[in-house]
Amino acid sequence: MIELGNAPAETDLIKDVSEADFMTEVVEMSQTVPVIVDFWAPWCGPCKTLGPALEAAVTAARGAVRMAKVNVDENQMIAGQLRVQSIPTVYAFYQGQPVDGFQGAVPGSEIQAFVDRVIAAAGGDASGGLDDAAAAADEMLESGAASDAAQTFAAILDEDGEHVGAYAGMVRAHIAMDDLDQAEAILNGAPAAIASSPELEAAAAQLELARQAAETGPVGELTAQVAADPENHQARFDLAQAFYANGDVEAAVAELLELFRRDREWNDGAAKTQLFTIFDALKPSDAVVLNGRRKLSSLIFA
Numbered sequence: 166m167i168e169l170g171n172a173p174a175e176t177d178l179i180k181d182v183s184e185a186d187f188m189t190e191v192v193e194m195s196q197t198v199p200v201i202v203d204f205w206a207p208w209c210g211p212c213k214t215l216g217p218a219l220e221a222a223v224t225a226a227r228g229a230v231r232m233a234k235v236n237v238d239e240n241q242m243i244a245g246q247l248r249v250q251s252i253p254t255v256y257a258f259y260q261g262q263p264v265d266g267f268q269g270a271v272p273g274s275e276i277q278a279f280v281d282r283v284i285a286a287a288g289g290d291a292s293g294g295l296d297d298a299a300a301a302a303d304e305m306l307e308s309g310a311a312s313d314a315a316q317t318f319a320a321i322l323d324e325d326g327e328h329v330g331a332y333a334g335m336v337r338a339h340i341a342m343d344d345l346d347q348a349e350a351i352l353n354g355a356p357a358a359i360a361s362s363p364e365l366e367a368a369a370a371q372l373e374l375a376r377q378a379a380e381t382g383p384v385g386e387l388t389a390q391v392a393a394d395p396e397n398h399q400a401r402f403d404l405a406q407a408f409y410a411n412g413d414v415e416a417a418v419a420e421l422l423e424l425f426r427r428d429r430e431w432n433d434g435a436a437k438t439q440l441f442t443i444f445d446a447l448k449p450s451d452a453v454v455l456n457g458r459r460k461l462s463s464l465i466f467a
């Protein structure tokens with residue numbers, strides 16, 4: 166049984182491997198943990214889809230399997246020795262020998278099944294794969310790799326069409342790629358069983374804020390307007406939207422709280438409504454949410 170308690174860092178799980186270190190990083194490493202080898206090339210279109218999805222599944226396995234990426238253009242000898250005739254080609258090594266593999270791009274569900282099968286063949290535990298893969302895709306999204314994250318979320322949904330984390334992740338990924346219409350289409354197509362989940366409600370709030378952000382004015386101009394006339398409520402509201410659009414959520418919340426303090430009924434309570442939209446878009450444990458809700462409560466009951 167492979168021990169998962171202390172999973173290696175992601176940089177140790179996935180490595181670029183050459184002919185010089187193939188023996189060490191694949192053959193010798195596979196004596197203790199299975200190693201999946203991805204033969205690829207920069208010009209290979211299907212490789213660009215398969216690679217990130219395979220990396221996400223390996224990362225999600227938390228050390229139960231490792232991955233070696235071999236550029237066939239730079240390592241033709243090892244590719245020839247293993248009879249790699251087309252790419253992408255994927256082999257799994259365990260105890261120094263190839264034990265499984267496939268050629269060509271495959272659906273995400275087959276990628277996950279392949280990784281699970283390799284782990285199981287080595288006596289490991291592949292349970293929890295989809296949730297872990299979704300968590301890995303979330304990390305991709307937070308790091309700015311929205312397209313790769315979307316591919317991984319799609320692969321999870323191929324296997325479980327009602328995986329709420331992956332469904333919400335798909336919406337957020339398309340928001341990050343500024344494809345708001347597609348994000349809305351995905352959101353509207355959510356299965357009834359998960360349509361009212363907190364995760365999708367948060368994604369809906371993020372989509373609403375993203376659409377507002379597309380119409381905001383420059384922060385500098387709006388800041389000057391508010392400074393010139395602190396009672397210009399529309400300018401302050403627009404400034405809050407501009408702050409949010411520029412990633413300064415704390416400043417956006419501060420402006421909305423100030424607007425609420427000055428005139429809570431302005432524009433049918435728009436400041437309070439916008440605050441709740443921002444709160445819904447963030448994680449409940451986010452410090453901005455916790456502080457913002459506390460300050461809003463103080464104003465309401467003052």
